[in-house]
Amino acid sequence: MNKKHFVLGIDGMPFDLFNEKLISNKMPKCKKIIEKANFKAIDSVMPPVSSVAWTSYATGKYPKEHGIYGFTEKDSRHSGLYIPTTVDRKAETIWNRLSRKGKKVVVLNVPFTYPPEAVNGIMVSCFLCPKIENATYPKAFYQNLAERGYIIDVEAPSSEEDKPRFIEDLFTAMKIRTELSIELMEHTKWDYFHLHIMETDRLFHFFWDSVTGEKEDEYSKEVDRFFEALDNHVDSLLRHLPPDTGFTILSDHGFCGIQHEVQLNTWLKKEAYFHPDKLYSLTPGRIYIHSEAKEKEILKQQLKEKLLKLEDSGHKVIQNVFFEEEIFQGMQEETGPNMVVHPFNGYDLKSNMRESNIFTDSLLTGMHTFENAMLISTLDITDISDISRVAEKIEEEICDDHF
Numbered sequence: 001m002n003k004k005h006f007v008l009g010i011d012g013m014p015f016d017l018f019n020e021k022l023i024s025n026k027m028p029k030c031k032k033i034i035e036k037a038n039f040k041a042i043d044s045v046m047p048p049v050s051s052v053a054w055t056s057y058a059t060g061k062y063p064k065e066h067g068i069y070g071f072t073e074k075d076s077r078h079s080g081l082y083i084p085t086t087v088d089r090k091a092e093t094i095w096n097r098l099s100r101k102g103k104k105v106v107v108l109n110v111p112f113t114y115p116p117e118a119v120n121g122i123m124v125s126c127f128l129c130p131k132i133e134n135a136t137y138p139k140a141f142y143q144n145l146a147e148r149g150y151i152i153d154v155e156a157p158s159s160e161e162d163k164p165r166f167i168e169d170l171f172t173a174m175k176i177r178t179e180l181s182i183e184l185m186e187h188t189k190w191d192y193f194h195l196h197i198m199e200t201d202r203l204f205h206f207f208w209d210s211v212t213g214e215k216e217d218e219y220s221k222e223v224d225r226f227f228e229a230l231d232n233h234v235d236s237l238l239r240h241l242p243p244d245t246g247f248t249i250l251s252d253h254g255f256c257g258i259q260h261e262v263q264l265n266t267w268l269k270k271e272a273y274f275h276p277d278k279l280y281s282l283t284p285g286r287i288y289i290h291s292e293a294k295e296k297e298i299l300k301q302q303l304k305e306k307l308l309k310l311e312d313s314g315h316k317v318i319q320n321v322f323f324e325e326e327i328f329q330g331m332q333e334e335t336g337p338n339m340v341v342h343p344f345n346g347y348d349l350k351s352n353m354r355e356s357n358i359f360t361d362s363l364l365t366g367m368h369t370f371e372n373a374m375l376i377s378t379l380d381i382t383d384i385s386d387i388s389r390v391a392e393k394i395e396e397e398i399c400d401d402h403f
């Protein structure tokens with residue numbers, strides 16, 4: 001007997017925060033759900049960017065093998081920076097494989113699903129998609145989205161006065177996604193159903209201080225209301241699952257507050273290493289060195305040593321610096337960064353080209369962390385330590401013909 005499996009992605013939800021909401025009874029319905037499942041903290045991938053981490057989830061591979069390292073990329077085919085899409089991905093996803101095996105899939109809003117792919121079912125792509133008309137497979141399905149006022153991604157607040165509008169949009173976007181999912185769950189055939197909620201990530205970036213309670217302000221109540229709504233949505237989604245359906249709820253990275261942004265290209269300039277084509281950084285913390293092997297090794301060692309000493313008013317900024325060979329095992333291709341810089345919590349690594357200061361203030365209050373993503377599942381997850389190992393278990397369950 002094959003089992004159906006439902007996956008709910010809650011972007012950027014930290015294990016610790018979620019656990020605290022359960023303990024303090026702020027999410028009583030999720031608390032009940034967890035009693036029937038396994039719950040643990042897992043790691044993201046390096047660098048902990050949503051596009052990269054969800055691609056690792058979907059392909060079961062690390063960046064070197066799937067070829068996605070960040071929101072932006074730079075190479076000789078494009079002048080300047082470009083935004084990679086599914087066309088640039090080098091590995092098959094769980095929905096590609098299941099479709100090939102004749103299983104039915106529904107994939108809604110999962111990061112890095114643009115342009116939408118021809119799956120055996122329905123796909124609605126993510127925030128990378130500029131227009132709703134181009135967001136769906138099959139193409140005509142977009143009409144269904146348009147009719148219900150579906151929001152691909154909420155627009156970031158442009159000012160302090162704009163924040164109430166932003167919060168209302170978060171509620172609306174999450175509600176419509178849930179309603180659409182419940183309808184599809186009941187009225188379409190599926191073996192694998194994957195809904196992604198992006199609104200958590202958006203809330204945490206702009207309201208992290210209110211989320212942690214560090215700041216008691218006019219938004220604290222809104223944040224409580226948001227968690228209450230999320231609790232209700234998760235509950236009603238799971239209530240609508242057909243009997244004996246497995247489920248997994250997971251996030252792709254953790255979150256922490258921002259002390260300062262760190263402009264790595266400015267730092268490279270001040271240390272006289274920067275070159276626009278030969279030695280530069282891309283957000284977050286990716287450093288590219290294009291030079292012959294021996295020189296590259298020397299530069300990597302020098303940069304690592306200096307970065308580990310970098311301080312912001314007496315505080316160490318960089319926790320570790322990884323070389324490509326340490327974290328990017330897999331295909332031996334000349335793509336991807338040569339080093340990835342891992343900051344201490346609070347230091348958000350950026351790569352602005354025009355900034356004269358190394359440490360700058362952020363418009364955001366929250367940033368991603370590598371540690372402290374979460375995983376809840378009806379599957380045995382004891383041996384899973386990071387996001388790239390989850391989908392293979394789900395696929396096994398869906399494709400298990402030995403019953």
Ligand SMILES: [Zn+2]
Binds near residue numbers: 011012050051253
């Ligand atoms: Zn994310």
